[in-house]
Amino acid sequence: MSADQTQPAAVGDLPGRRRVAVVTVGVVFWTWLSLRWAYHNTVLDAVATALGVPDLIRSETAVLAREPWLPTAPFANAAETLTAVGADLGPLGLVAEWLAWPFELTAFAIEGGPAMAAGAFITVYLTLASMVLGLAIAVPLSVARVYGGWLVRHISLAYTELVRGTPLLAQLFLLYYGLPLAEEIEGLGFVGEGAVPRAAVFVAIVGFTINSSAYQAEYIRGALQSVDSGQLVAARSIGLSKAAGIRHVVLPQGLRYAIPGWTNEFVYLIKYSSLAAFITVPELFRQARIIASDSFRVTDTYVVVAVLYLALVLTTALAMDRLESAVAVPGLGPADER
Amino acid sequence: MAGIVLQSSDWLFVASNADFLLLGTIVTVLLTITSLSLGFLAGFPMGAIEVYGPDSLRSVVGTVGVVFRGTPIVVLVVVLYFGLPIPQLGTVPALDIQVTPFLAATLALGLRSGAYQSQVFRGAIQSISEGQMEGARSIGMSKLQAIRHVIFPQAIRRSIPGFQNEFTIVLKDTSVAFAIGLAELLTRAENLYLQPGRGTAVMEVILTITAIYFVLTVATNRTLDRLHDRYAIPGGNE
Amino acid sequence: MSLLRLEDVEKSYGTEEVLHGVGFEMDTRDVDVIVGPSGSGKSTLLRCVNRLTEIDGGSIFLDDEDVHAMDENDLRRRVGMVFQDFNLFAHRTAVGNVTLGLTEVLDLPSGEAHDRAMEYLDRVGLAEQADSYPAELSGGQKQRVGIARSLAMDPELILFDEPTSALDPELIGEVLGVMNDLADEGMTMLCVTHEMGFARSAATTLTFLDDGRIVERGPPEQLFDDPEHDRTREFLGDLTEIH
Incomplete structure (x- = not known):
């Protein structure tokens, strides 16, 4: 590809x-x-x-079981008042109903707040864990792809292409329903007790790590290849081995160039961690599904959860922007061109 | 480790349901095509507006784009499925799917793809040097003529790699229509192994559909690569 | 009656004034060459004539018609331009570059446009490269296509904005050759260039522009051999030494 x-x-x-x-x-x-x-x-x-x-x-108390901080009554009342006013207005009533909706939605969001927060916690640590573990696999994977011999290069290529060429949801199903991975993890004994999450969470982390490692490897590969080839030659010329040259000269530059791609990957994982809901992980989207089926207010629930995801995604993108300019080498590289 | 053993009886089960999975594959491909088309129809003007539009329109389009790019696709699918008043439109008997979830999935995947395609296209337009516009204006073409005859033809060509990316993303994300029960490939896979007594076939079924997805992405990417080479400007860009 | 008349043209970019009241006239069949140090406003002046840049003060008349009252597309149809960086349409062949304006601006049928384009390509010596894309042509060939593209619109005046500055030295000759031919055939040309040989041999009038003002303007022999201003002598002297 x-x-x-x-x-x-x-x-x-x-x-x-x-x-x-x-x-x-x-x-x-x-x-x-x-x-x-x-x-x-x-x-x-x-x-x-x-x-x-x-x-x-x-x-x-468990996060899920805590009470909302804001009272819902004022918002619910405001919505009711607006609806009541709207009922007397005839055709203009539609406008009043539209105005009432944000208040209804706010009251609803306040009620669901603790559960959503509990879900968002899992979303966040799923993402972070998979990013970090994925990076640990991605770096050797990309180095193998750029500097490896024929066999190593092609193994790396096959891995990334297979992972990137198939749907994440299918990968998660394969790991969770296809392989007895969850049972194995549960067999370890301590899983699911106290603060340790259930086995499904670990399976999700495995899945996201594999998936993310392939994408991160692509970003890093691109970044490594954008490092001037003279850099490695210069490193070799002062007596560094190839490995040491890659480690001390190419990687520090390449990983910086990879940060924009990394932001993409971060945002991608936050969004796609929602698919863990389908292998029973109680993250943000699954909490929303539970709330939706309990309250029958399906659209409202999903609108609220969309807003929460947007907040996670946009704040992450902004923070990564900051990181990028913080670690940029003055006068060098893609960071300045953007 | 009993579950991991791949049994020939399970492979036979998959083989005997080849027709069923083929229908799912057709639905997946159809959904990819409708979504990408909608994405192009939405993304192309969005990208153009982001470059040439008036400020107010540009910021509206920009914000809509951020919302669609920043929300998980599964959330978009369910919001549009449950939130939009799409009437129940019955089924397509030949494909054994319901029209309503298909439409909702097309809207979600299509508009999201449009939001990404607009970025691809915007970047392509912006990568074309200003001299191209000046050259066109200098022989008396209007701005609109210049955009249509000089900028767009070049921008479209430069967008092909980005569109290619989009194709792969949309194809894979059609699997998310599972969330609203659309009988595409992944949903049908689940239908198969959830049949009584077929629980052992999970691995075989999922491996099969994963392979189908993989073949689809690789085959299409190869085709698009050829297309790219075929329509590349000889000698490269200026 | 002059073909082109500039009166007291002023132009600033932000707080930086580029042109401080430039005025001159030129007639049909004149070859007017503007020289001056970089940053003196030469290119800006040219771009003001076909309104790729809008002036801030003064006025410009084409055939006694204020160009600001004209439709800009009509204006540019009548005033061609040749760019330093060619600005050829990268996605069209040499002949495609020439036909685009003919079909879209002059509304010629495509067959007729093609014939006419070939005629002009032939005139700049590029009939054989008609089907090559810009990226397949040398710089000199690109610039000759640029000239053909402009000529084919049958303009009353062509602006040349440093047409040879982006070329390798060995390719400059072929472009100057075409420009010399045009001058001989009586094309009206307003050129910004550093090619003093061309200025001396082809120009009817030479203008020395410095810091957004016309320092001196007259027949080329006068400016080269007996300039009124020391600044002119200095500048032309320096250039002549180099070339």
């Missing part, structure tokens, strides 16, 4: 003012998430108690 040109920017550029809005919303969003995720954190509990809101964090 020669279509390995770098993909367009992960989500696209946000114009200046909207960028500020995203940053602001992002800060609120992540504060909410991290407070929600606090588990067995006596310090935070003490702080909350000192501030006069002893029940705010309740870090002894």
Whole structure:
């Protein structure tokens, strides 16, 4: 597959003012998430108690079982009032109903908040774990592809093409339903007890790691090939071995060039981690499905979860942008051209 | 490790359901084609607007694009399936699928692909040097004529690698229509191994459909590679 | 009545003033060559004539018609331009580059457009390369296609914006040859160039532009051999030494 040109920017550029809005919303969003995720954190509990809101964090309780922070009544009432007003307006009533919807949605989102936060926690660690483990496989994979001999090169190629040429959902099904991987993991004993997640989560991490390693390897390969070949020659000329030259000269430059691709991959994984819902992992999308089937408010649920995913994706993209300019070598490389 | 053993009886089961899986493959290919077409119809003007449009329109298109590119495809599929008032349109007997989920999946995959294709196309337009526009304007062509006869023909060619990427992505993501029960390849695979007594065939069934997906992506990519070479401008770009 | 008349033309980019009140006239069949150091505003001046750049003050008349009152596409149909970087349409063959304007702007039927394009390619000595794409041509060939593309529109005036500056030295001659032929045939040309040989032999009028102002303007012999200003002597002297 020669279509390995770098993909367009992960989500696209946000114009200046909207960028500020995203940053602001992002800060609120992540504060909410991290407070929600606090588990067995006596310090935070003490702080909350000192501030006069002893029940705010309740870090002894499971995240899912905690209460919403905001009361839903005001929003629900506002929505009801608007609907009631709308009923008297005749044809204009439709407008009132439209205006009522955001309030209804807010009340609904507040109710579902704790469950969604619990789901988002799994989404985030699924993504992070798979990114890191995927990178660990991707680096040797891409080095093999660029600098390896015929056999090694083709093994690496076959791996990436097979993984990139088949649907992630099919890969997850293969691992979870096809292989007895989950049983093996459960056989380890400690899985699913206390803070250790259930076996499905581990299977999902294995799946995402394999998938992500192939994509990351492609990005890194492209980046390595964009490093001037004179760099390795220069490294060899001062007496470094080929391996040492790759390790000390090519990789530090190449990995920097790979950051835009890495952002793409990060965003990709956040989004596609939603597929873990289909192998019973209770991440964000699965929580949404549970809420949807309990409340029968299917569309509302999925709109709320879409907004949460957007918040995760956009804040990640912005943070990666920052990282890219932070580690850029002055005057060098793609970071300056973008 | 009993489950991992690949049994010949299970392979026979897969073989005896070849027709069933073939229908699923046709649905998958059809869904890919309708989605990519919708994506092109939406993405092409979106990309052009992002380069040439007035500021207000550009920011609307840009924001819509960010929303579609930033939301998981499975969420888009369910939001459009449950959220849009698509009437129940019955079934297509020949393919044994329902029209409504097919439409919803086409909309979700198509609009999302459009959001990505607009970026491909925008990048292609922007990669064409300003001199091309000036050359066209200098012989008296209007801006519109210049875009149509000079910029677009070159931008389309430069977009082919990006479109090729999109093709692979959409083809693989048709499997997400599983979430709304559309009888495409993956859904049919599940239908097979969920039949009573066929639980042992999971591995064989999924390996089969994975191979089908792989052959589809490789075959199409090879074809598109040829197309790219065939329509490349001799001697490369200026 | 002059074909082209500039009156007090001013142009700035942001706070930087590029042209401070430039004015001159040229007649049909004139070959007007503008020289000057880089950054003196020569190219900007040319681009103002066919409104690729809009002026900030003064006026420009083509055949006594204010170009700002004209439709810009009509204007450019009457005033051709040849670029330093050729700006050939990368996706069209040499002949395709010439026909595009004929079919789309002049609305000629494609057969007629093709014949006419071939005629002009022949005139610049490129009939045999008609089916080559720009990337397959040498720089000199590209520029000759650029000239043919402009000529085929049958313009009243052609602007040449440093037509040989992007060429390897050994390719400059073929382009200057075509330009000399055009001058001999009576084409009206306004040229920005560093080719002093061409300026001396082909120009009817030579203009020395410096810092957005016309320093001196007159017959080429006068500027080369007996300039009124020291600045002119300095500049032309330097150039003549180099070339």
